[in-house]
Amino acid sequence: MRIAAARAIPVRLRFTRPVRTAVGDFVERPSVLLALSDAEGFTGLGEAAPWPGFGTENLADALAALREVAAMLPGSEAELDRLPPPGIDRLRDAPAARAALEGALLDLEARRQGRPMADCLASRSAAGTGDALRVVAVNALLIERDPNVLREEAALARARGYRAAKLKLGAETLAEDVARAAAARAGLGPDVALRGDANGAWSVEKAREALAALAEFQFDYVEQPVAAADFAGLASLRGRAPVRIAADESVATGHGATRLIEAAAADVLVLKPAMLGGAAQALEIAARARRAGCEVVFSHAFESAVGAQHALHCAAAWGDTTTVHGLETAGLFVEDVGQPVESSGGFVGLSGGPGIGIDLDRALLRETGGAG
Ligand SMILES: [Mg+2]
Structure with missing residues (x-):
């Protein structure tokens, strides 16, 4: 494809409520969009959503790399x-910027062909089943702290048709986690899957104790019970714990995924295409995980609508109708750059338009116009 114009566009989205992480609360999400246009006027969009704690380059490096790309690509194939x-x-060690470039090229190619990016991805990759999905099941997020309010939140998720809901674990005390898990299960009823995420909060001993205490609430799986680098800890929990073990932070890089698969350290791999250099690489890791007997769940990384749609199309290309993914971003930000990933009845439908199916606000493109 001959590129006629390229722009790197820094954006900064404000969370509607701060996102709590192991390294503090985030009030905004900075990222860099990449827009690549061809001579016929098609524009493909990608996003770099760096997260150094997850193994990517930092924001300044991603922006510098994409400005270099934007200056170099026009006029070339x-x-x-x-x-x-x-x-x-410099893109070799910059998975977030790489994901932006790969994503923008894939989106551009799909738009030129007039078909959804998921179809384009599915036909390029040997990883999926061949046919991209038109709707993708997503989980609800249970974020309330107070168990009484949480029970209502869980009941609402069930009423809205979600097949799975995710609950953050690793609170100050185990009693608090148990009370919240009980409230979540009570609200969800017996048929909605409950997923936990401890974000690496526990030691192996603490995880054993917590998973045993939480067993009665029938978790589908618990994500990242121990720290990202503790592969041996994950492996020792897997099989012996009364619940399936999922890895998220541990598979932040392709290298981490390989180690995890080789060590048979998790039952479920949570893959964030934005952290892994893009959808193609994420699908390749997914295929390896499946051959090793692991389930694969795709997840967003708090990207804007552009990156979130990329993650959605990646999950659609994967083609697995049984898995519920963590992709919904509607309501995360005060304002987004386009249509976020939003579910209805627990499913997100692809927009049906070509590429990732959304267009950037023209004002956003104009304001930051030029070669980046
Ligand atoms: Mg997680």
């Missing part, structure tokens, strides 16, 4: 199968 393009070596 860009190949999806030859990333990074010649001369842009």
Whole structure:
């Protein structure tokens, strides 16, 4: 594809409520959008959503790399199968910026072909089943602290048709986790899957104790019971714990995924295409995980609508109708750059438009116009 124009566009979205993480509360999400246009006027969009704690480059590096890309690509041929393009070596160690470039090229190619990006991905990749899905099941998020309010929140998720709901664990005390898990299960009833996420809060001993105490609430799986780097800890919990063990932070990089699969350290792998260099790489890791007997769940990384739609199309290309993914971003930000990923009845439908199915606000493109 011959690229006629390229722009790197820094954006900063404000969370509607602060997102609590192991390293503090975040009030906003900075990222960089990449817009690539061809001579016929098609524009493909990608996003770099760096998260250094997850193994990517930092924001400044991602922005510098994409500005370099934006300055270099116009007038040249860009190949999806030859990333990074010649001369842009700094993308090798910049998975977030790489995901933006790969994503923008894939979106552009799909728009030129007039079909959803998921179809384009599914036909390029040997990983999925071949046919991309039109609707993708997503889980609800249970975020209330107070068990009484949480029970209502869980009951609402069930009434809205979600097949699974996710609850953050790793509170100050185990009693608090148990009370919240009991409230979540009471609200969800017996048929909605309950997923836990401890974000690495526990030691192996603490995790054993917590998972035993939480067993009666029938968790589908518990994500990241121990720290990201503790592969041995994950492996020792898997099989012996009364619940399936999922890895999220531990699979932040392709290298981490390989180690995890080789060590048979998890039953479920949570894959964030934005952290893994893009959808193609994420699908390749997913295929390896499946061959090793692991379930794969795709997840967003708090990207804007652009990155969130990319993650959705990646999950659609994967083609697995039985898995519920963590992809919904509606309501996360005060204002987004386009249509966020929003479910109805527990499912998100692809918009049906070409590419990722959304267009950026023209004002956003104009304001930050030029070569980045
Ligand atoms: Mg997680």
